[in-house]
Amino acid sequence: MDKPRVVVFVGSLRKASYNRQLARALERLGEDRLQFEYVDLRVLPLYDQDSDDDYPAAGTALKEQVRGADAVLFVTPEYNRSVPGVLKNAIDIASRPYGDSAFAGLPAALAGASVGAIGTAMAQQHLRNILSYLDVAVMPQPEVYIHFSEELVDEEGKITRQDTREFLEDFVDRFVEWIERWRG
Numbered sequence: 001m002d003k004p005r006v007v008v009f010v011g012s013l014r015k016a017s018y019n020r021q022l023a024r025a026l027e028r029l030g031e032d033r034l035q036f037e038y039v040d041l042r043v044l045p046l047y048d049q050d051s052d053d054d055y056p057a058a059g060t061a062l063k064e065q066v067r068g069a070d071a072v073l074f075v076t077p078e079y080n081r082s083v084p085g086v087l088k089n090a091i092d093i094a095s096r097p098y099g100d101s102a103f104a105g106l107p108a109a110l111a112g113a114s115v116g117a118i119g120t121a122m123a124q125q126h127l128r129n130i131l132s133y134l135d136v137a138v139m140p141q142p143e144v145y146i147h148f149s150e151e152l153v154d155e156e157g158k159i160t161r162q163d164t165r166e167f168l169e170d171f172v173d174r175f176v177e178w179i180e181r182w183r184g
Helices: 018-030 057-067 085-095 121-133 162-183
Strands: 005-010 035-038 071-075 107-114 145-147
Touching (some): 005 018, 005 085, 018 035, 018 071, 018 107, 057 085, 071 162, 107 121
Parallel strands (some): 005 035, 005 071, 071 107, 107 145
């Protein structure tokens, strides 16, 4: 059987984003069992309901990318105790117009990194609420709120702390099991 295809939404546009580094580290940990494909949030227009009858090409491409996936991984920072606007916009584009969500029925997992003490707990809680409404089967455990430091991920994308690496290996193992459960 082919490796499950996972579409990855990184909720940060910054090139050196901690969350992009975390996503790449998760990819390294799961590359033998999962195929990762990243969404480019930079090319997406702002969602506008007036465009529902003539959907923008970038929106249609995003919906096709999500519909072709076996699962979704959201790796997000926390902005003002919630999800970043660019991530919410991408979710809106892929789930609209009403009744035409590309996410419905897909399994998903959440992770996030921040220099703050509580990581991305609030953003992920908001994200869980959004995804629940969209009929996304979000893996309930483990919750991944990484307190990020500059030396946590090396230049090759490897997690340098053994305890964090083991925790994230368990996360990836459980995500693979979660996907297989939903693939049936």
